Amino acid sequence: MSYVPPHKRNSKDPVQPSPFPLLLTKFRRNIDDLKSTYFQGNGIVYSGKYFTKWFLVSSNGIEDEVPPSVNLVPLSSDSSDCINGLKALELMNNDFHKDMITEESEEEERTRWLLVAEKVADDLVFAYEQANKRKEDHEISDNAKLRLVARFGKIVFYGRKAGPVVDYSLKNSRRIFSTDVPTSFIQNIKSNAITSHEFCIDGEKEKYIVKITGPNEIISCKCTVKEDGRLSMYKASLGERVELNPERHLTIDVSCTVKNLDVRLMLAGKRKINTLTENELSNIQGLLSSAIVDLNVKGRLRWPLGTTSSEGGYKIFEVCHVKVTIYKKHTLGLKVRETDGFSERNGTGEIAKGVTLILKEMNTKLQEQNIERGCVLEMLRGVLGTIWDFMSYDGSLM
Structure with a gap:
């Protein structure tokens, strides 16, 4: 795409709500290491066996239909919150009043929330079986390390009209998951x-x-x-410092109308490149060495005119400055991120904060052969309990 001058992407402009990527038509990839995969124009890569589910949890538990009290409302009044010209919408529970929450009702809602484990256990086991089978069949590399995470954010619907949603199902609606969370949520996670x-x-x-x-x-x-002031790839070996985009196997989105945040469970495979030639690596390093660090532009990197592509067909796609704090315990990992990104493809920028739970123990157990369903349910309930506690730390509910 054409070069975007730095003065047209100045990060000193008022920060707008996070823009959402354009969702383009899927097209097949045609390289040996990625058989049966596809990716979208926003760079997200999906397994050929990928599947996704969405469901809603209210104060009554898991809902088969959207309750009459829940409406679709605009994500904001800002016209920039659109996807392909369609207004971005979120679910809002009109009957929810935080001043009516008691310790007893909170515990009852938490108990009903844990029933989500029954809803997703079989899907998780199936997704792991499919991912492992693709390794055995050599459809993906043996180095495709699997990773299971829970992300906090907001499920955003589009292509619908604002208002009541009782007349139609949202299960097949177009949606994305915004991982941007309020600053108050970050602060309460760190302090509590x-x-x-x-x-x-x-x-x-x-x-x-x-x-x-x-x-x-x-x-x-x-x-x-x-x-x-120049960029340098910081990992020691080629396989660690240069990666392909992760390949997604499963996403499960859960709207929670009694909290201000939603949750996404995602299984993806982290994939390394081990086959770049010296010429290919030289092209990549040439692009990186041309970058200029500039704190006044979105993404904090810019390229001189005419240097965002190389002769080998390599082009700058996206840049992102990331500050991440990592926490750990025996069974879980936690990442709190602040990102400042810019897409050279469509000329949009995004400043965002995110919180990700890394489900380490569960990821390891689910890769074992013939794991018992009871074991999966027990681990899921523990993870969901932690997720519920985290959602309760949203500052707007305290």
Whole structure:
């Protein structure tokens, strides 16, 4: 795409609500290591066996139909919150009053929330079976490391009219998951949830992630800034410092109308590249070395005119400055992120905050052969209990 001058993407402009990526037509990838996969124009890669589900949890538990009290309302009054020209909408429960919440009703709602485990257990087991089978059949590399996470945010619907939703189902509606969360939520997680759930800090990182489109793939490069202000890939080996975009196997979106946040469970495979030639690597490093760190532009990186592509067919796709604090405990990991990103593809920027739970123990157990359903349910209930506690730390509900 054409070069976007830095003055047209100045991060000093008022921060707008997070824009959402354009959802483009799926098209088949045609490289040996990624048989039976496809990806969308926003760079998200999906397994050929990928599937997704959505359901709603209210004060009455899991709902088969959207209650009359729940309406679709505009995400904001700002016209920039649109997807392909369609207004972005979220679910709002008109009967929810936080001043009516008692300790007893909160515990009852938490108990009903844990029933989500019954709803998703079989889907999780099936998704892991399919991912492992693809490894065995060599449809994906043996180095496609699986990762199970829970992300907090807001489920956003589009292509519908605002108002009551009792007349039609939302299960097949077009939706995306925005991982941007309020600052108050971040603050309460750090001041309350970390201690109460016995997490300990595992480190802080600051890096740049540069996504580059190649002839057949989108490559993600993790970089730091050298003393001379230039970018450098910071991992020691090629397989660790240059990656393909993760391949998604499963997403389960849960709208929770008694909280101000929703949840996404996602299983994805982290994939490494081990086959870049010296010439290909030189093209990638050439693009990175041309970058100029500039704190006054979105993404904090810019390229001189005419240097966002190379002769080998590689082009800058997205850039993102990331600050992440990592916490850990025996069974879980936790990442709190602040990102400042920019897409060279469509000229849009986004400043966002995110919270991700990494379900370490559950991910390990689900990769075992013939795991018992009771074991899966027990682990899921524990994870869902933690997720509920985290959602209760939303500052707007305190």
